[in-house]
Structure formats: structure tokens, C-alpha cells
Amino acid sequence: MSPRVIIVGAGVAGLACARALEEGGVEVTLLDKGRAVGGRITTRRRDGHAFDLGAQYLTGRDPRFTARVHALQRRGVVARWDGRVAAFEGTSRAPRETEPVERLVGVPGMNALPLALAEGLDVRSSHRVERIEADGSRFQLEVSVAEAGVTLPPVGARPPRDTASREPATLEGSRLGPFDAVVVCAPPSQAGPLVAGVAPSLSARVASVSLVPCFALGLSFEGHGAEVLAALPFDGAFVGRDEEPADSGLSWLARDSSKPGRAPGERWVLHAREDLSRALYDEPEAKVTAALVGELRALGGLGDVAPSFTTLQRWGLARAPRPLTEGAFFERGTRVGVGGDWASGGRIEGAYLSGLGLAEQVLASLG
Ligand SMILES: Cc1cc2nc3c(=O)[nH]c(=O)nc-3n(C[C@H](O)[C@H](O)[C@H](O)COP(=O)(O)OP(=O)(O)OC[C@H]3O[C@@H](n4cnc5c(N)ncnc54)[C@H](O)[C@@H]3O)c2cc1C
Numbered sequence: 001m002s003p004r005v006i007i008v009g010a011g012v013a014g015l016a017c018a019r020a021l022e023e024g025g026v027e028v029t030l031l032d033k034g035r036a037v038g039g040r041i042t043t044r045r046r047d048g049h050a051f052d053l054g055a056q057y058l059t060g061r062d063p064r065f066t067a068r069v070h071a072l073q074r075r076g077v078v079a080r081w082d083g084r085v086a087a088f089e090g091t092s093r094a095p096r097e098t099e100p101v102e103r104l105v106g107v108p109g110m111n112a113l114p115l116a117l118a119e120g121l122d123v124r125s126s127h128r129v130e131r132i133e134a135d136g137s138r139f140q141l142e143v144s145v146a147e148a149g150v151t152l153p154p155v156g157a158r159p160p161r162d163t164a165s166r167e168p169a170t171l172e173g174s175r176l177g178p179f180d181a182v183v184v185c186a187p188p189s190q191a192g193p194l195v196a197g198v199a200p201s202l203s204a205r206v207a208s209v210s211l212v213p214c215f216a217l218g219l220s221f222e223g224h225g226a227e228v229l230a231a232l233p234f235d236g237a238f239v240g241r242d243e244e245p246a247d248s249g250l251s252w253l254a255r256d257s258s259k260p261g262r263a264p265g266e267r268w269v270l271h272a273r274e275d276l277s278r279a280l281y282d283e284p285e286a287k288v289t290a291a292l293v294g295e296l297r298a299l300g301g302l303g304d305v306a307p308s309f310t311t312l313q314r315w316g317l318a319r320a321p322r323p324l325t326e327g328a329f330f331e332r333g334t335r336v337g338v339g340g341d342w343a344s345g346g347r348i349e350g351a352y353l354s355g356l357g358l359a360e361q362v363l364a365s366l367g
Contacts, residue, residue: 011039016355020101043109083235214318326359
């Protein structure tokens with residue numbers, strides 16, 4: 001019988017790990033507490049508006065990542081975004097042009113990428129892992145399922161490759177298992193406590209990394225507002241840098257509707273700087289929205305322009321300012337692994353490579 005591995009977290013890292021394990025002949029189940037796959041790659045669709053409220057685009061260098069991305073590009077899952085990207089620095093209100101970089105985005109939204117990576121995998125959304133317990137040399141999980149919980153495959157479902165010899169792992173009450181190895185692809189403050197009982201040294205290792213918050217606001221403009229925004233001479237702009245903050249509460253803004261395959265309109269996404277996100281963390285949505293719209297007006301010299309629709313995402317764990325470079329952490333002795341973007345330089349490419357690294361180590365340990 002093939003070995004069984006459980007992966008906690010169906011962001012890019014967990015999905016990349018799962019695909020590589022399946023290719024290695026391992027039975028994999030992925031659990032995610034979110035309602036959809038993708039974690040911090042998400043596209044919010046509400047009242048006819050769609051916004052990428054997490055990752056904005058992807059870039060890549062490592063051939064293992066770029067090969068997968070280019071295969072997805074040939075299928076139309078991702079496409080080049082040739083938006084004009086500028087940078088605001090210091091107190092200047094005149095953005096400078098930036099060097100051209102190949103940026104790719106999911107089509108018609110960033111979440112197309114995780115959806116494609118999840119195709120055919122046994123992924124269960126709305127399944128929160130509460131505890132991981134050792135069961136002899138194997139593992140049992142305690143899971144809570146949100147009411148809306150569904151058992152995916154989410155898209156393009158294909159049956160498990162070896163249906164004759166395989167029963168999908170089923171929940172008995174709140175317990176799932178047994179599994180031969182467990183991999184947690186979640187931010188360190190979530191992964192650490194989960195593995196503390198089964199791999200205490202891993203738990204201690206990840207405690208050194210932290211993720212910081214970032215608020216993301218999606219805005220639609222119509223009429224006069226749309227005309228004013230349409231006149232801005234860029235489609236995306238960095239605002240300051242970590243070490244050299246600009247005179248603004250924003251860190252990034254983008255004309256979301258300029259990305260390929262999007263519906264027509266004038267839709268923007270703003271990211272608040274870490275300090276502003278922290279300061280506003282518990283404030284009501286209306287107050288946060290007003291503050292960020294104020295920052296946009298000040299930065300762009302936009303007068304009293306007002307959006308016709310807004311939607312806010314409060315990311316508490318958005319990005320690791322000081323990510324690790326090891327890539328992945330797997331203990332052969334306990335058969336427990338942890339990883340994610342924070343272990344591999346940050347960003348989507350790092351998350352993907354961390355997942356591959358975990359899969360390699362799991363396969364070697366089960367071999
Ligand atoms: C606002 C914002 C903008 C960004 N912009 C970019 C960009 O332009 N380009 C770029 O490359 N990167 C960007 N990033 C970073 C990028 O999104 C991440 O690097 C990448 O998505 C991380 O993937 P991951 O799989 O490591 O983690 P995540 O995507 O965080 O996935 C972890 C998953 O674990 C699940 N989980 C956690 N605990 C449990 C539990 N107990 N039980 C079950 N499931 C659990 C979570 O629900 C989540 O789905 C951005 C991030 C943010 C927030």
C-alpha cells in the first residue's frame with residue numbers, strides 16, 4: 001500500500017508539495033481552514049467587482065518554478081501583465097519609472113493559479129487542524145469542520161490515480177488518520193504550535209520568524225472618479241521601501257483592472273504600510289477605508305475623488321520581512337515537516353520551492 005501523507009495548508013507551498021508527492025506515488029490529503037485553496041493568493045468577487053486582495057503578481061527565476069509557470073501560461077491560467085509600474089520615493093509626488101520586469105498574473109484572477117495547482121488533488125477546505133498527535137509511528141489529526149465545509153477536489157476533478165487500492169482518508173468524528181508523515185505549510189505562528197507535540201525542536205526553530213500585517217483595500221470608481229484615476233500615468237506603484245519609507249501610509253497601489261482577462265472598469269487595490277495596518281487593526285471597516293482613501297488622494301493629488309465600491313481585507317500574517325533561506329524543515333526521525341514562503345525568501349516562488357523541498361525530503365524518508 002502506498003504511504004499516506006497529510007498536508008496542513010493549501011496555499012502554494014502545500015499545493016506544490018502535494019503535487020510532487022503524488023508524482024512520487026504517495027497518497028496525499030490536504031486540509032485548509034479557508035473556504036478556498038490558495039491562502040494568501042486570493043481573488044475576492046463581490047457585487048460584480050473582482051479584486052486580487054492578496055498576492056498581486058508573480059515573478060520567478062528558479063527553473064523548477066518557471067517551468068511550471070510557463071506550462072500554466074500555455075494553458076492560459078496565467079498571463080503577462082504589462083502594466084506600467086512606477087515607484088514613489090521620499091516626499092516626492094512624482095513617481096519614477098521602474099526597470100521592466102516580467103510579471104505574471106492569474107487569469108481572470110490571481111486565484112486561477114492555486115486552483116490550477118489543486119486540480120485533481122484531495123483538498124478539503126473549511127477543515128481546521130486543531131491538533132496533531134503521534135499514533136505509534138504514525139499520525140492522527142483532530143480537525144474541526146466549518147459548517148460550509150466541503151470536500152473538494154475544487155476544479156477539474158480527476159479520481160485518485162490508484163482508485164482500486166485506495167480509500168480516501170475519512171473523518172471519524174473529528175479525527176483523521178493514520179498518516180505516515182505530516183507536513184504543515186502555514187505561517188510560523190500557526191505551524192509552530194501545531195507541531196509542538198510531535199516535533200518540539202521544529203516548533204522552536206520556526207518561532208524565530210514572524211509575519212507582519214498588511215491591509216488591502218479594493219476600490220471601484222465610476223464617472224468622474226474613474227476619469228481621474230484613469231489619468232494616472234501608471235498601472236502599479238511601489239510606495240517607499242522597508243528601509244526607506246515614503247511620506248505615505250501606502251506601500252503599493254495597482255490598477256487591478258489593467259491586468260489581463262479582467263472585466264472592464266476602473267478598479268484599484270491599495271496596500272497599507274505595516275505601521276498603518278497595525279495602527280488601524282481593530283478599527284471599523286469604514287474608518288480604515290476612509291484612512292486609505294485619504295492616503296490615495298494625498299499620494300495621487302486626486303482632490304476629493306471617491307470610490308463607488310470598496311472591500312477590505314485585513315491580513316494579519318501578510319509577509320515575512322526577514323524570511324529564512326533554508327527552504328524547508330523536515331525531521332526524518334519524526335517524519336514531520338514545516339515550510340512556506342517564510343522559509344524560502346518570501347513570495348510565491350519561495351512558497352512553491354519550499355513545498356517542493358518538503359516533498360523531496362518526505363519522499364526520501366519514506367523511500
Ligand atoms: C497583501 C499581500 C500581497 C502580496 N503580494 C505578493 C506579490 O505580488 N508577489 C508575490 O510573489 N508574493 C506576494 N505576496 C506573498 C504571497 O502571497 C505568499 O508568499 C504566498 O502566497 C505564501 O504561500 P504559502 O503557501 O507559503 O502560505 P499561505 O498562502 O499563507 O498558505 C497557508 C495556508 O495554511 C492554512 N492554514 C493555516 N493554519 C491552518 C490550520 N490550523 N488548519 C488548516 N489550514 C491552516 C491557511 O488557511 C492558508 O491557506 C503577498 C502577500 C500578501 C498578503
